[in-house]
Amino acid sequence: MARGRMRIYLGAAPGVGKTYAMLEEGQRLGRTGADVVAGFVEPHGRRPTAALAEGLEIVPRRTMVHRGSTFTEMDLDAVLARRPQVALVDELAHTNVPGSRNAKRWQDVEDLLDAGIDVVTTLNVQHLESLGDVVRQITGVAQRETLPDEVARRADQIELVDLPPELLRRRMVHGDIYPPDRIETALTHYFRLGNLTALRELALLWLADRVEEGLQRYRAEHGITAPWETRERIMVGLTGGPEGETLIRRAARISARTPGSELLALHVVPSDGLVHGDPAALAAQRALVESLGGSYHQTTGDDLPEALLQFAEAENVTQIVLGASRRGRLSTFLYGSVGHRTIQRSGPIDVLVVTHEQAAGSSGLRLPRPSRTTGPRRFWAAMLLAAVALPALTLSLVALRDDLDLSFDLVLYLLAVVVIALVGGLFPALVAAVAAGLLADYYFTPPLHSLRVEHFSDILALVVFILTAVVVGMAASAAARRTYQAVRARAEASALSRLATAMMRGQDLPNLLEQVREDFGLDAVSLLEGDTGHAAEPRWYVVASTGERPPERPYDADVESPAGDSLTLAARGRPLSSDDQRVLGACAAQLGMAHSHGRLAERAAETGVRAAAEHTRASLVLTASHELRGPLRTAEESLDRLSDRLGGTSAGPLGPQAARLLGTALSAVRRAGRLVTDLDDLSRLHGGALDLYLRPVDLDEALTAALDNLGPGGHTIDCTLPEQLPDVIADAAVLTRVLTSLAADALRHSPPDRPPRFTAEVRPAHLEIQVTDGATVGSDDTSRGGRSGRRTDSLPLRLSRDLTETMGGTLEPDAGGPAFAVRVTLPTAGPRTTVRPTPGTDG
DSSP states (O other), X not given: OOOOOEEEEEESSTTSSHHHHHHHHHHHHHHTTOOEEEEEOOOTTOHHHHHHTTTSEEOOOEEEEETTEEEEEOOHHHHHHHOOSEEEEOOTTOBOOTTSSSSBHHHHHHHHHHTTOEEEEEEEGGGBGGGHHHHHHHHSOOOSSOBOHHHXXXXXXXXXXXXXXXXXXXXXXXXXXXXXXXXXXXXXXXXXXXXXXXXXXXXXXXXXXHHHHHHHHHHHHTTOOSOOTTSOXXXXXXXXXXXXXXXXXXXXXXXHTSTTOEEEEEEEEOTTOOOOSOHXXXXXXXXXXXXXXXXXXXXXXXXXXXXXXXXXXXXXXXXEEEEOOOSOHHHHHHHOXXXXXXXXXXXXXXXXXXXXXXXXXXXXXXXXXXXXXXXXXXXXXXXHHHHHHHHHHHHHHHHTTTTOOHHHHHHHHHHHHHHHHHHHOHHHHHHHHHHHHHHHHHHHSSSTTSSOOOOHHHHHHHHHHHHHHHHHHHHHHHHHHHHHHHHHHHHHHHHHHHHHHHHHTTOOHHHHHHHHHHHHXXXXXXXXXXXXXXXXXXXXXXXXXXXXXXXXXXXXXXXXXXXXXXXXXXXXXXXXXXXXXXXXXXXXXXXXXXXXXXXXXHHHHXXXXXXXXXXXXXXXXXXXXXXXXXXXXHHHHHHHHHHHHHHSTTTOOOOHHHHHHHHHHHHHHHHHHHHHHHHHHHHHHHTTOOOOOOEEEOHHHHHHHHHHHTGGGGGGSEEEOOSXXXXXXXXXHHHHHHHHHHHHHHHHTSOTTSOOEEEEEEETTEEEEEEEOSOOTTSTTOOHHHHHHHHHXXXXXXHHHHHHHHTTOEEEEEOSSSSOEEEEEEEBOOOOOSOOOOOSOOO
């Protein structure tokens, strides 16, 4: 029996329409004649979704009792017995009630697929197991129901059901997703705009990776090895040399000029496991690649071009960037360059060879230099050994010339060449081999004391001896080099692993520095941090130190290695070799990371404390606003009733003093109510729960509505507006509220004989609205210094400013004129051609 096919509708968050899309697909398949049943559909009380399920055959759910509560689950046995062509199963990651046939719904779906039934299902990206940590970090909510990624990857089709975050929040506000009692909590927590944007990007990236997997699988199944340029993938080959940064930046510039391209860096490690290339340089180059948005990779192989091309074909690379060869002309002629061999085998992959400062450019011969495996001391010791041992051996063999033949003499010379190769490497061995051949020819081959050879057998013996000595010397030198590299690599790995282990165990910086001091046999070690804020001479601070008289400045140290942007590891003691300095640099980088992680942990702890305090403050404000709103409303209603009763005929007229006190109390209660409302709105605004609908708004209409909200006092405001006024881009309700709040604040601080003024001025692409008090600087007890400072920090002004900035505008108090003013600037939608009357009247 053929296995059924699975189609998944993937969403970034609840409410994007996955169930609706699944039901639409079921209706479409039903219209084409397919046998479709709804195995499990959860509309979550959404009437459009439930209406779409009408007309579909619905398999009754199975009722189960668990811990005294009744639950319903999909009846898997009933669906299997029905054996439809297509089954609609909602919520793939759902956990079944204990006692069900399977623990998870995706296991039920697997049974349906094994029975040959096609399944159309739904899934949210936050339920994927591999993304659990990321989703918890974004939303702060841990997902209890998860789905193995492999189950989703096995789906035959995955379709993304996408919805912009703003539209999803608007659906939430309209009650299309959650019931009214859950809307405010959802908007201020899980459904914040930043959370939804991050989840949407996460879903898109995950689905893009699945598309890439499908493409690679198709190419593998059809044996397609040539790269398909669905998007540019630029790979740069790294050797660990100093030219790596130049190549990375060049490849990054190429990638930046191609939108949607991908940057990869590859370092090929020989299969013998020995380190080739500077680890510190490779670490720095890896950090550079990742900072430029690329990815770093490492593979093994002895044939560099073959390893590069195998990786390029596996990753569908379209361009390879390599550095020009650092070999000399003779070496390039004999062995060829990596770039040339890669170009010969690359096929359709483009190969760019980039020149750099370290590329070989001179054709002259260079004197041999001591190899890193032997060092100068052993190199010159081997040369001295050759200069002393070969003449001494020759004198000894001359004394025994009558008792020994030529073959024995050549064996002894060969032994000397091997010893010299083991001490000094290849070049001393080559010199010794040639010198030994000449000595054997001059002293032991007839005619004696001449470089002329009479017998062909002697000529052949000398040639074979020289070749054998050269080969044996090269082998001995290679063995010594490999041995040195293995010992060196073991020592380096041991030192770095000990330091890494100590860091993982949480040891502090002084203990880590003490371990570095002991590993390298130094007298004292300090980790210094420089203060770059002083231009004349940087100041250095000791972060941690160990040993006697640790250096306090880098130039007081015998050895110095950078440990970060502003960190330096300074040591005092014996001089270190270049290899030891390289390992010390790697240790310094680890110490710098340990110091940075410590600081990040401290800052994270401080941020957590501040976030907790801010959350507590917001919760207290929200709770207080909810708790105070009821009592204040009750107090206002009671005062209104008391005023009506005292002013009625049954109780007699209200006295002037009592009426004034009652009016003052009623005004204070109403003002407190507005303050609580402002606090609530400010908390919702900062929590991201305010839903805006930005569109062109007629300022006249918004201003008229604001003046009407003020009641009789609004008619005393002087409004002076231009005849032709463009519409502003804003939310009409929010703009009306801002204007009402500013007008009420201006009325409250203006004397009766000087009402506040509303003016507007058209700017390029903006409209500037100014609300000015009627009070002047010379007014009694309203001096400019004290009153403006209090009003700048007032809650209505803060709320108005935040609301204006949310709409894309600005609100700034202006204390430079004779009266206090507030200037509101909003973007315009273009000029209008109609002439409109000026709203408001001059009181």
